[in-house]
Amino acid sequence: MSERIVFESWQLVFPAVGIVLFMGVFLWVVFRVTRMKRPAVDHMLQLPMEQESSRPVSHVRTE
Amino acid sequence: MPGQKVTIEFNDRIVRQFMIASIFWGAVGMLVGVIVAAQLGWWGMNGKFLEYITFGLIKSEGVSFLTFGRLRPLHTNAVIFAFVGNMMFAGIYHSTQRLVKARLASDFLSNLHFWGWQLIIVAAAITLPAGLTRSKEYAELIWPINIAVAVIWVVFAINFFWTLAIRREKSLYVAIWFYIATIITVAMLYIVNHLSIPTSLLHSYPVFGGVQDALVQWWYGHNAVAFFLTTPILGIMYYYMPKAADRPVYSYRLSVVHFWSLVFLYIWAGPHHLLHTALPEWLQSLGMLFSLMLWAPSWGGMLNGLLTLRGAWDKLRTDPVLKFLAAGVTFYGMATFEGPLLSIKSVNSLSHYTDWTIGHVHGGALGWNALMAAGMFYWLTPRLWNTKLYSINAANMHFWLSLVGIMMYMGSMWIAGPTQGLMLGATAEGGTILKYPNFVETLLEIRPMMWARLLGGLLFLAGWIILAWNIWMTVRRGQAVNGVMEVHEEAHDQKEVTLKQSFINAPFLYSAGIIVLTLIWAFSPHTISLLALLMLALVCIMSFVHLQVSGKTWGQWYDQLLCSWFPFTILVFLAVAVGGVVQIVPLVTVDRDQVVEDRLQVPYTPLELAGRDIYVREGCYNCHSQMIRPFVGEVLRYGEYSRLGESIYDHPYQWGSKRTGPDIARVGGKYNHAWHYRHMENPRSTSADSNMPNYPWLLEAKTDSAALPSKIRVQRILGVPYPEMSDEQIAALFDEQAKKIAAELAAPGSDIFVEPDREIVALIAYLQQLGKSQPYTPGAATAAAAKP
Incomplete structure (x- = not known):
């Protein structure tokens, strides 16, 4: 079962590319996240919390 | 400096339309699910039952368009694309407008998206029972409908990205990231897996065959779960959970790591659907390892969602919205724990081909998707119709019916799957004969579990009908309203970075150099390898020094990138494409003569x-x-x-x-x-x-x-x-x-x-x-x- 397919060596490069990319981006993201400024984090956290009002649908749109 | 104050009226009509469509198609999908569950318990449900319910007026030994083989794809497609699809569009359109502080870019495109999608669903509901199918799971629809899906998806993408382009909020909240990943990845997966050559107006053959087709199919099939049923709902979680709990998400930093890890890892895990098959061993191991790695980001996301309720757990007693959302996120955690578990080869050898997998996917579909949908709908309805929910008690009743229904469903499948798996694999006399040689013997053993599953499904459907009734009654006493928000037009001194600026940039170029040199070092002959290693060390030192000198600039580059939707989208595409390329390219390019082993069809x-x-x-x-x-x-x-x-x-x-x-x-x-x-x-x-x-x-x-x-x-x-x-x-x-x-x-x-x-x-x-x-x-x- 361990040798179910024969590949030319160049095809082995694909998993390596993927894993190197993943590790690189993962480490970079973790590094950046730890350096995120508190005001920037607070700003993002508040984005879903913004208040709104409502208006009946018959109202003429302003935008 | 704040600019002119403007009032935005959101397009909530389209949100209402998608929400109602989701509730309707959800009921249809679940009803078909109940029917196919009954068919597994009693064969007569494939048409013979008509004789009984009409007291012999209709004579039928079986009805072609009612058989399990034709209705099961209708069930899966209805739940995935009709129920969750419409729910996802409702959530994305509603939350995106608020998060970017802009009305949807085009009412025409929004309507085209809605009606086009409903037309596709109707076409699927006709063609699948008629036996018009490509036979690839969740990709059964025939080629003309495939083209329609691709066109409508592009309409959705244009409408979404156009809205991002005219947004008034510079920052892109993490929910928007998840939506971008959904749009890009689903498009890529759908197109590749549906490449076909027509033989007639209603029939085609896929361009891939055999092992290639299997791999492409499960690369798609697995990631249909990942990027159609998971990432958009995670975006919805990151928006509606804080809204419902009235407090921000627990950790924004964690959400960023959650996003990138999930997007990078998910796409690799498809081969776990083909463990112990004739798929090459290296691909099987790749699928298993990346599935196991998925535990971390999945649970990071789940904990981030649940911890958002910190200090608000008492609200769960009274607020049905939070009940549904908290239970939904918990089921996400359960399903994403079970998924990697089933991807371990030794576990998979028992679970594969059995009802264990069916129980697992329903933990995700019913527990995660449907409970999140219910929570979102109960939260949205009073706000979209400017009234209170008609009945809190009915919503609570729905919750408990759903919960009991899911537990009955999953519990019965947890018993049925391993039972049948063990019986089918059991041998006697030193492994020379089968202990249960008659397959039907194993089927009879799990038949009580099939009935228990049917009961669980019925309870869940009953709960969903209560939701439909409750929302209908709420709508009747309310009045449709559109959300309105007053915002300041920001001064246009902050330009988005261009694609060129994003990639012709020190951090990106250093990263690319390090990757390329690492590969040269790993795969080249001795002298070149040594040279590459030396250059790699040099580039690492250079990048470190450069970072120290201009670290602020590097940080700005990254921060700007996260606020610029176009290069960000390209990055996401690269992240997901690499996983597909790694798996598919070697198999597609390899010489067929080399992969046939000792037998040829x-x-x-x-x-x-x-x-x-x-x-x-x-x-x-x-x-x-x-x-x-x-x-x-x-x-x-x-x-x-x-x-x-x-x-x-x-x-x-x-x-x-x-x-x-x-x-x-x-x-x-x-x-x-x-x-x-x-x-x-x-x-x-x-x-x-x-x-x-x-x-x-x-x-x-x-x-x-x-x-x-x-x-x-x-x-x-x-x-x-x-x-x-x-x-x-x-x-x-x-x-x-x-x-x-x-x-x-x-x-x-x-x-x-x-x-x-x-x-x-x-x-x-x-x-x-x-x-x-x-x-x-x-x-x-x-x-x-x-x-x-």
């Missing part, structure tokens, strides 16, 4: 090909696999393990993913023609207690032999080594083999008489050649010809 004769298309039309792959794994129990039960070469010309592949019935990869020659005839007419005449439907129409319907020349032409284009044949030659081969089988069926002593042109003859021809491959010799691949 013989191309189907015209009659067998026609029979195979009938097999596909009836959805037989929903219950029967054609892939024998290299286990003692399987080899004893079904024959030698399957080789890659034995299905290399199968467009589409028919390996299957579930065994409600036995594997039939080597059923050819195991029984005589008469046995198959009787079995298709009434399976219980040959296998007592079988739950397979009757197929009486196959005995009457004529085989569509006129379509064969076009089908064989397409097969030739796809690389199947048919000799050049005229239409007359094809017809002659068809007639010759059909007459031979019909004559054998009508042998002396037999009471069977069938015309050679009936579908049952073609199907028998197909079934009788299964497993009849030829020994492989180099260069033989192109020499094989289609001979009866």
Whole structure:
């Protein structure tokens, strides 16, 4: 079962590319996240919390 | 400096439309689910029941468009694309407008998106029961509908990205990231897995075949779960959970790591659907390892969602919205724990092909998707119609019915799956004979669990009907309103970074250099490798020094990138594309002669090909696999393990993913023609207690032999080594083999008489050649010809 397919060596490069990319981006993201400024984090956290009002649908749109 | 104050009125009409559509199609999808669950318990639900409920007025041994094989794809497509799809669009359109502080860019595109999607669903609801299918799970729709899906998805993408382009909020909240990943990845997956060559207006063959088709299918199938059922709902979680709990998400930093890890990892895990099959070993291991790695980001996301409720857990007692959302996120955690567990090869050897997998996916679909949908709908309805929810008690009743229903469903499948798996694999006398040689014996053992599953599904459906009623009553006493927000137009001194600026940049170039040099170091001969290592060290030192000198600039580059939707989208595409390239390119480019092992499939004769298309039309792959794994129990039960070469010309592949019935990869020659005839007419005449439907129409319907020349032409284009044949030659081969089988069926002593042109003859021809491959010799691949 361990040798179910024969590949030319160049095809082995694909998993390596993927894993190197993943590790690189993962480490970079973790590094950046730890350096995120508190005001920037607070700003993002508040984005879903913004208040709104409502208006009946018959109202003429302003935008 | 704040600019002019403007009032935005959001397009909430489209949100209401998608929400109502989701509730309706959700009920339809769940109802069909209940029907197919009943069919598994009692075969008569495939049409015979009509006799009973009409007191004999309708005589029916089976109804073609009501059989399990045709309704099961309708159930899965309805739940995924109609129910969750509409829910996702409602959530994305509602939350995006608020998060970016802009009305949807185009009302026309929004309406086109909505009505186009509903039209596609209706087309699917007609074609799937009619037997018009591509037979690839969750990708069954025929090619004209595939094109419509792609067009409407592009409409959705344009509307979404156009809205981002005119946004007034510079920052892109993490929910928007998840939506971007959904749009880009689903487009990529859908297009690649649906590449086909039409043979007629309603039929096509996929361009990939055999192992390639299997891999592409599960790369798509797995990531349909990931990027259609998970990432958009995570975006919805990151918006609605804080809204419902009235407090920000627990950790924004964690959400960023959650996003990138999930997007990078998910795409690699598809091969875990093909463990222990003829898929290459390295791909199986890749699928398993990346599935295990998924535990971390999935649970990070779940904890981030649940911890958002910190200090608000008491609200769960009174607020049904939070009940649904908290339970939904908990089920996300359960499903994403179970998924990697099932991807461990030793566990998978037991769980694969059994109901354990079915229980797992319903933990996700019912527990995660449907509970999140209910929570979102209960939160949205009062706000979209400016009133209070009609009945909190009814919502609570819905919650408990759903919860009990899911637990009954999953619990029964947790018992049924391992039970059947263990029984099917059990051997006696030192592993020389099967302990339970009769497949039906294992089916009877789990039948009580099938009824328990049906009851669980019914409870869940009842809860959903309560939701529909509750929301209808709420709508009746409310008035449709659009959300309004006052915002300041920001000064336009902050330009988005361009694509060129994003990539012609020190951090990106250093990263690319390090990756390339690492690869050269790893894969080059000694001298070049040493040189690459030295350069790698140099580049690392340079990048470190550069970072120290201009670290602020690097940080700004990254921060700007996260606020610039176009380069951000390209990055996400790169992240997901690499996983697909790694898996698919090696298999597509490899020489077919190298992957056939010691067996090579013989191309189907015209009659067998026609029979195979009938097999596909009836959805037989929903219950029967054609892939024998290299286990003692399987080899004893079904024959030698399957080789890659034995299905290399199968467009589409028919390996299957579930065994409600036995594997039939080597059923050819195991029984005589008469046995198959009787079995298709009434399976219980040959296998007592079988739950397979009757197929009486196959005995009457004529085989569509006129379509064969076009089908064989397409097969030739796809690389199947048919000799050049005229239409007359094809017809002659068809007639010759059909007459031979019909004559054998009508042998002396037999009471069977069938015309050679009936579908049952073609199907028998197909079934009788299964497993009849030829020994492989180099260069033989192109020499094989289609001979009866």
